[in-house]
Amino acid sequence: MKFGIVVFPGANCDHDAYHAVKHVLGESAVYLWHKEHDLQGVDAIILPGGFSYGDYLRSGAIARFSPLMNEVISFANDGGLVLGICNGFQVLTEAGLLPGALIPNVSTKFECKTVRLRVENTDTPYTGQYEEQQVLQMPIAHGEGRFYTDPETLGLLEDENQVIFRYVDSAGEATMAINPNGSLNNIAGICNKERNVLGMMPHPERACEAVLGMADGLGLFESIREYFTVSA
């Protein structure tokens, strides 16, 4: 299967994502320059972490209007798999492919550490290889990761099981104390109603190899491959 990694000016996890899917997962991968209009026949798109356009105005606000985003939005609307990691999640909310917004952490600090995530729903193309309620470890690195939305939308996200990852403590509980950024309901990742678009603040692509200290993120990419292989 072929992954496409979108490269915005200021992206800094594009190589990590490329490495994870190409060298660790062992699938093919190409970079997609934000000024192009050609998705090069990819089967899944990754919007990587970083600081696209320096996070000017709002995180993801300017990247959302990159030429290539027109194709990414059509691809997503046709059911294509689009994964937004960190800044990529911010771009997806700005583009309206996911509800809500990511706003500055309550701590006012850039939070860079390892967190625990609970898998809330394994019935998605991104989590099929995990166990329900499995607790994963991954790094976060963001200043604006507080998921916010109006109460009505939040209720819908919960009712429709669109909350995919939640920040939890070592006992697997989603406590306020462990919440690294003040996200509503400890939300770390959500998907759209159709489940083909996922946005998450933690970095699975930086947690794919034991040598890096964490390999829990690999399951997410394996899930994508499994989903693609079965549905193709």
Next chain:
Amino acid sequence: MVKALVTVHYKEGILDPQGKAVNNALKSLGITGVSEARVGRHIVLNFPDLSRSDAKAQTEKACEKILTNPVIEDYEFEIVEEEA
């Protein structure tokens, strides 16, 4: 020249950590009487060739399309004329 002075701020009810930090600093400096500080963004758009009403229409479009995120932010703006 016609200018738009745009102010963008978080909607009421959204915790503004920057504002909170500013408020704490005010307190420690002995500036009293402030119940809350909120930090927003100020954007100036210069329209050298547009009339006031055209500038207003363009500014509204800019605010809706990119300058603000309606999920979290409100905006207001003022059109002013300054000698070039």
